[in-house]
Amino acid sequence: MKNKSLISINDFCKEEYLQILDLATYFEKNPNQKILEGFVVATLFFEPSTRTRLSFESAVNRLGGRVIGFSDAALSSTTKGESLADTIRTVSNYADLIVMRHPIEGSARWASQVASVPIINAGDGSNQHPTQCLLDLFTIRQTQGTLDNLDIAFVGDLKYGRTIHSNVIALSHFNTTFHLVSPEELKLPSAVKMHIKSNNLQYFQYTDLEEVIPKVDIIYMTRIQRERFADPIEYERVKNSYTLTKKMLEGSRENLKILHPLPRVNEISVDVDLDPRAYYFKQALNGVYIRQALIASILGLA
Amino acid sequence: MIFIFILTHMKPESRKKLIVSAIQNGTVIDHIPSHAVIQVMRILNLIQTDHQVLFGMNLDSKKYGNKGIIKIRDKFFDDVEINKIALVAPTATLIEIRDFEVISKKQAEIPDIVEGIVKCFNPKCITNYEQVRTRFRVIDKQNLRLLCHYCEKITKNENIEFI
Numbered sequence: 430m431k432n433k434s435l436i437s438i439n440d441f442c443k444e445e446y447l448q449i450l451d452l453a454t455y456f457e458k459n460p461n462q463k464i465l466e467g468f469v470v471a472t473l474f475f476e477p478s479t480r481t482r483l484s485f486e487s488a489v490n491r492l493g494g495r496v497i498g499f500s501d502a503a504l505s506s507t508t509k510g511e512s513l514a515d516t517i518r519t520v521s522n523y524a525d526l527i528v529m530r531h532p533i534e535g536s537a538r539w540a541s542q543v544a545s546v547p548i549i550n551a552g553d554g555s556n557q558h559p560t561q562c563l564l565d566l567f568t569i570r571q572t573q574g575t576l577d578n579l580d581i582a583f584v585g586d587l588k589y590g591r592t593i594h595s596n597v598i599a600l601s602h603f604n605t606t607f608h609l610v611s612p613e614e615l616k617l618p619s620a621v622k623m624h625i626k627s628n629n630l631q632y633f634q635y636t637d638l639e640e641v642i643p644k645v646d647i648i649y650m651t652r653i654q655r656e657r658f659a660d661p662i663e664y665e666r667v668k669n670s671y672t673l674t675k676k677m678l679e680g681s682r683e684n685l686k687i688l689h690p691l692p693r694v695n696e697i698s699v700d701v702d703l704d705p706r707a708y709y710f711k712q713a714l715n716g717v718y719i720r721q722a723l724i725a726s727i728l729g730l731a
Numbered sequence: 732m733i734f735i736f737i738l739t740h741m742k743p744e745s746r747k748k749l750i751v752s753a754i755q756n757g758t759v760i761d762h763i764p765s766h767a768v769i770q771v772m773r774i775l776n777l778i779q780t781d782h783q784v785l786f787g788m789n790l791d792s793k794k795y796g797n798k799g800i801i802k803i804r805d806k807f808f809d810d811v812e813i814n815k816i817a818l819v820a821p822t823a824t825l826i827e828i829r830d831f832e833v834i835s836k837k838q839a840e841i842p843d844i845v846e847g848i849v850k851c852f853n854p855k856c857i858t859n860y861e862q863v864r865t866r867f868r869v870i871d872k873q874n875l876r877l878l879c880h881y882c883e884k885i886t887k888n889e890n891i892e893f894i
Contacts, residue, residue: 437883512861535857535881553854556882620885 431729434541434548437557438595443602444591450567452722452731453715460718464496464730471524472498473516474551475507475531480559480691480713481551485528488720496526499596514543521545526728549720555591561690562595564719565649568712569600572686573646576600582608583642583650585671585696587617592690593651594621601625607632608641612667638671643680648673650689650696650709674698678706688712757782758802759826760816765789766821768799774815774848774893775808782806791833795822814842818849818875818891841872849877856882865894 430445470489474482477500486496499505506516513531517540520527529540529553536552537557552558570576581600583593587609597607597617601624609617616634621704625632635641642648653671656663673687674693689697689709701707725731738785763771765788777784783804792798816823817839827834840873846869851858858865860880867877867886875888 439883513857514861532855533857533860534853534855534884535863535879536740537853537882539857539861539863553857554882 430723430726432547433727434537434544434550435559435723435727436541436548436550438559438562438599439557441559442615446563446566446599446602447625449563449719449722449726450570452726453563453567453718456718456721456725457715462722463493464725465489465492467730468494468526468728469524470494470496470724471520471527471709472496472500472551473505473520473527473529473531474498474500475502475505475513475529475722477501477534478530478552481530481716484713484716485549485551485720488717488724490614491717492721492725494724498528503530509627513545517544517548526724549723549727555589557595558591559595560716560723561592562599562718563723564712564716565592565596565690566599567689567719568688568708569647573684573714576603576605578604578606579647580606580608580645581647582645583617583651584610584611584641584673585640585647585652586615586653587611587658588615589652589654589657593617596649597621598624601628601630605630608635608645609633610635610638610641611670612636612653612663614663615653619643638673639677642677642685645680646682646684646686648685648687650687650693652692652694652696668695672696672698673701675700675704678704681706692704734849753785754785754802754804754828755805755831756829757802758808758818759828760801760803761784761798761824761826762792762795763799763816763820764795764822765797765799767803770819770893771799771801771816771823772822775803775820777801777803780806783831798822805867812846813837813839815848818845819858819893841869841875843869845869845877849886850887850892850894851879851882853876853879853882853884856884858882 472482472485482500489496515538521544526547528549528551532554534554534556537548537553541548550557550559573579587593607625650673655664685706686708687706691713768786768788771778786801788799790798811823823839825837847864849865851865857863866880870876870878877886
């Protein structure tokens with residue numbers, strides 16, 4: 430991946446996913462080393478995302494590199510009317526690699542065309558967030574020992590959740606059976622379902638969360654946002670029926686693990702947190718290893 | 732200079748004569764769907780050209796029943812321009828005329844990549860915010876579905892808007 434930008438999960442093949450996961454496994458065992466000494470990584474967050482930014486900055490710091498950047502567009506010259514292209518060209522002079530998050534879709538691809546250094550997309554609107562997808566694959570493999578032939582449930586807002594769409598597309602390489610749990614109005618878009626079908630895989634759709642729990646190896650929970658509903662009463666009804674509680678987990682498979690991209694609001698009850706099946710905080714830690722693997726690989730250091 | 736002939740009001744013999752009375756040098760774009768004639772002229776920038784342009788709509792066509800035609804004097808098109816036409820007029824034929832002779836006939840072909848002529852349908856796409864030349868991969872030539880290189884959203888046939 431040397432000198433290659435990471436923009437979209439669709440740019441990669443199965444072998445490339447697996448190489449990055451293997452490299453992340455190496456960093457999981459050796460998280461602190463000085464291979465980035467002398468390197469500067471810019472983190473340009475045109476919209477705030479504290480969790481993602483800290484994860485990247487932790488990854489760089491643990492490898493001995495330096496970080497420059499901003500955490501909000503209000504702190505950049507965007508407020509003076511500078512174009513994204515000009516900001517990126519300028520910062521290319523100051524850093525060896527740019528990590529960027531931007532609310533406009535396609536901004537990362539555009540940036541990668543004007544930058545003289547590689548770009549890592551840390552989220553471009555509702556389009557792509559490839560490092561999240563890779564850390565999810567890494568976590569699934571870590572918990573199950575394999576990515577192949579798993580039963581995976583995606584729960585919540587399957588219509589707008591970009592993380593879900595990317596994960597479904599990436600997991601379609603691994604003979605996954607998909608269990609899709611959502612309210613009627615937030616079902617997985619047909620374009621993504623077509624992707625499952627074109628890989629000759631199966632999917633099942635549910636509106637009842639409890640029904641799916643005994644059938645799966647992974648439950649991937651996501652937040653349902655109030656603004657997705659025209660009718661606030663409908664939101665209140667749905668909100669409670671998609672809250673995972675410890676009691677609901679009785680009768681699950683032994684190997685079941687619960688994932689969530691975080692931040693969680695109320696979709697996983699806090700009584701699940703101490704259960705051995707809860708894995709979402711470990712999942713967040715894995716983000717550091719995946720980002721270490723990507724940065725090292727792109728800078729040609731691993 | 733643009734001449735507009737209201738051909739449907741003419742007698743069949745004179746209509747035929749008029750279509751065949753070819754230009755000495757230039758291009759005839761034949762078999763354009765009638766509704767797309769104005770759009771083709773816009774895409775090829777024939778609204779503002781200095782070349783002499785003649786066009787007709789709702790003409791009889793053996794092949795399609797009904798067609799439009801555009802003749803442009805002293806003007807020839809390269810493949811990139813021809814491909815632009817294909818998006819709105821997939822049936823169009825380009826006939827090159829030199830000294831009243833037909834030199835070549837080309838079929839307009841829908842390209843694999845469409846650059847700089849179609850607007851991305853997604854209002855949140857970077858191409859609608861900054862000066863970025865749009866770029867799409869044609870993922871379905873039959874139903875004309877364009878995948879944006881930037882935001883990865885699909886612009887469907889019915890949503891296509893030309894820049």
